[in-house]
Amino acid sequence: MIYTVTLNPSIDYLVEVDSFQIGRVNRTSYDAKFPGGKGINVSRVLKRLGNDTTALGFIGGQTGDFVKRFLKQEEIYTDFTEIAGDTRINIKLKTGVETEINSQGPTISKGNYQQLFNQIEQLENGDILILSGSIPSSVPADVYAALAETCSANGIKVVVDTSGKELLNVLLHRPFLIKPNHHELGELFGTEIKTVADAVEYGNKLIDKGAQNVIVSMAGEGAVLCSKGQCYSANVPKGKVINSVGAGDSMVAGFIGTYEKTGDLLAAFRFSLASGSATAFSSDLGTLDKIEELLPQIDINLLTGG
Numbered sequence: 067m068i069y070t071v072t073l074n075p076s077i078d079y080l081v082e083v084d085s086f087q088i089g090r091v092n093r094t095s096y097d098a099k100f101p102g103g104k105g106i107n108v109s110r111v112l113k114r115l116g117n118d119t120t121a122l123g124f125i126g127g128q129t130g131d132f133v134k135r136f137l138k139q140e141e142i143y144t145d146f147t148e149i150a151g152d153t154r155i156n157i158k159l160k161t162g163v164e165t166e167i168n169s170q171g172p173t174i175s176k177g178n179y180q181q182l183f184n185q186i187e188q189l190e191n192g193d194i195l196i197l198s199g200s201i202p203s204s205v206p207a208d209v210y211a212a213l214a215e216t217c218s219a220n221g222i223k224v225v226v227d228t229s230g231k232e233l234l235n236v237l238l239h240r241p242f243l244i245k246p247n248h249h250e251l252g253e254l255f256g257t258e259i260k261t262v263a264d265a266v267e268y269g270n271k272l273i274d275k276g277a278q279n280v281i282v283s284m285a286g287e288g289a290v291l292c293s294k295g296q297c298y299s300a301n302v303p304k305g306k307v308i309n310s311v312g313a314g315d316s317m318v319a320g321f322i323g324t325y326e327k328t329g330d331l332l333a334a335f336r337f338s339l340a341s342g343s344a345t346a347f348s349s350d351l352g353t354l355d356k357i358e359e360l361l362p363q364i365d366i367n368l369l370t371g372g
């Protein structure tokens with residue numbers, strides 16, 4: 067079974083405003099609410115690809131009920147830890163450019179944290195655990211490293227999609243996949259990732275530190291995969307960007323879903339690009355039909371090591 071962990075889920079409140087004026091009353095031309103948080107997005111896309119998952123994490127209040135109801139409608143298994151506070155609402159404002167306001171989210175108690183930890187200790191050899199998103203300030207900052215350590219001792223593949231030292235701390239436990247975007251990769255090394263060559267150079271440094279596979283996503287510039295001494299680049303398909311929230315999560319889902327079915331890293335990489343772009347070209351997350359329509363446009367090139 068694939069498990070996703072979202073420590074800080076959300077309702078993503080998508081708001082479109084034509085001719086937005088700061089400091090004025092603005093009216094929306096479109097608005098919608100979706101369940102959010104990186105692990106939850108990964109679960110939703112994996113379901114569309116035909117992979118069942120169980121979504122884990124902390125959930126609470128009426129906002130949390132919305133998330134649970136939405137996931138139930140999509141027939142996604144959940145086993146959330148119920149908390150006292152309300153799940154957060156994140157604002158995704160479209161005004162020609164995309165602006166995001168992500169809330170801090172509710173406090174997580176030590177008991178809640180322990181409950182999640184106990185759940186993850188029960189996972190079995192062959193399971194996959196996907197740890198995605200920011201870590202709430204009330205949760206120990208080394209939570210992903212601690213969970214990854216437990217999982218690698220139990221034969222469970224771990225995927226981590228986060229940033230900063232939380233990502234660095236996990237590398238020693240040899241995560242199967244990490245997926246920093248080019249900004250996050252640059253921040254790790256105090257530099258800017260401007261080109262594919264930069265992504266290869268710094269992606270390989272994360273391999274040296276312990277990651278088994280690294281995807282560096284570069285939004286409209288495509289992505290780089292570093293794996294087993296070789297690096298590959300991939301382009302993005304042509305299309306109109308509608309809402310890129312969840313594009314990175316869709317990449318993770320596309321990669322893991324395909325890898326789980328085929329064991330083929332390059333097929334998984336190709337599918338991950340089509341999945342990310344299918345989401346970027348949709349209001350909500352990309353559908354399987356959209357992903358399959360985009361797939362023929364993705365080319366993979368071997369860059370080094372071949």
Ligand SMILES: Nc1ncnc2c1ncn2[C@@H]1O[C@H](COP(=O)(O)OP(=O)(O)O)[C@@H](O)[C@H]1O
Pocket residue numbers: 246247248283284285286287288289302303307310312313314315317338339340341342343346
């Ligand atoms: N402007 C775009 N055009 C086409 N595809 C895009 C665009 N922006 C994002 N994507 C797709 O989504 C993936 C992830 O986007 P990115 O912004 O790098 O990740 P994150 O959402 O994690 O910041 C890209 O690799 C690509 O497949």
Ligand SMILES: O=P(O)(O)OC[C@H]1O[C@](O)(COP(=O)(O)O)[C@@H](O)[C@@H]1O
Pocket residue numbers: 074076078101102103104105107156168198199200201310311312313314315316
């Ligand atoms: O946990 P964070 O870093 O606050 O991010 C949460 C936000 O990220 C998302 O999961 C989208 O992530 P990506 O655009 O990086 O794929 C939203 O659904 C959510 O509002």
